[in-house]
Amino acid sequence: MAGIDHTARIAGTVAPLLEPLGLVLEEVALTPAGKRRLLRISIDVDPGHVSAQDQDSIIPPLSLDQVAEATRVISAALDETEPLGNTPYVLEVTSPGVGRPLTLPRHYRRNVGRLLAITPTSGDPLTGRLLAASPTDLTVLDADDVRHVVPLAQIARARVELEFTRVQDQPDDDRDGLDDDRDELDDDRDELDDDDNEEF
Numbered sequence: 001m002a003g004i005d006h007t008a009r010i011a012g013t014v015a016p017l018l019e020p021l022g023l024v025l026e027e028v029a030l031t032p033a034g035k036r037r038l039l040r041i042s043i044d045v046d047p048g049h050v051s052a053q054d055q056d057s058i059i060p061p062l063s064l065d066q067v068a069e070a071t072r073v074i075s076a077a078l079d080e081t082e083p084l085g086n087t088p089y090v091l092e093v094t095s096p097g098v099g100r101p102l103t104l105p106r107h108y109r110r111n112v113g114r115l116l117a118i119t120p121t122s123g124d125p126l127t128g129r130l131l132a133a134s135p136t137d138l139t140v141l142d143a144d145d146v147r148h149v150v151p152l153a154q155i156a157r158a159r160v161e162l163e164f165t166r167v168q169d170q171p172d173d174d175r176d177g178l179d180d181d182r183d184e185l186d187d188d189r190d191e192l193d194d195d196d197n198e199e200f
Contacts, residue, residue: 006030010083014041017073022046023066024106026096030089037089039078042096043070047109056132056139058113062095102158108133115161116140121154127161 007028015025024046031038045062071093078091102108102116112133118126118140128142138150 006083010039010041010078013077013081013083014074017077018043018070019046021066021070021073022049023062023070024048026100030084033090035088037084037087038092039084039089040092040094041074042094043067044096045110047106050109052135055109055134056112059110067093067095098160098162100159102160105133105135105152108138108152108158111160115163117159117161118150118155119157120150121156126150 007030010030011025011028014028018025022045023043026042026044027040029038029040029042031040043062045059045066047059050057050059071091074093075091102111108130112130114130116128116130116138118128118138120126126140126142126148128140128148130138131141131147132139136152138152138155140148140150142148
């Protein structure tokens with residue numbers, strides 16, 4: 001019970017400090033770590049600054065500079081308030097991570113443009129590109145280029161799918177560079193073949 005009181009007190013201290021930075025508190029977790037405790041505070045970009053009419057623009061992800069600034073502000077506040085008393089702790093300020101479940105409207109709004117795996121309360125699962133997110137529903141484009149409007153109230157689970165860049169998905173400049181490298185390798189192979197065919 002004491003742990004719950006600690007995390008609630010820390011959340012109450014931290015959340016208002018993040019607002020001026022354009023950030024939002026996602027979670028406070030306090031776990032034993034040897035003789036110390038690990039205080040992990042998850043933060044993310046607050047999409048609240050985006051107009052309510054804007055449901056499809058891409059919101060930049062949390063940056064390392066934002067994490068560093070939040071860490072500085074949070075650390076100073078905790079040093080002042082001493083929420084854990086004399087108990088030593090290690091502070092870790094981080095993003096929630098890609099694998100975390102999406103549960104709030106702001107989670108979806110921040111992930112417009114990403115690939116989502118959605119399990120509805122009824123019907124078949126859906127995987128597709130999140131095109132737009134309103135406070136009440138999502139617009140998702142599946143692999144067959146079919147658009148689906150999914151009410152948030154009908155989503156049992158949802159998460160962001162990890163994507164890996166393929167060669168054919170890279171910009172033309174990158175592909176040109178790869179083609180040049182392949183041409184150079186081919187030239188080198190031709191020279192080696194010529195050397196091998198020389199008579200001694």
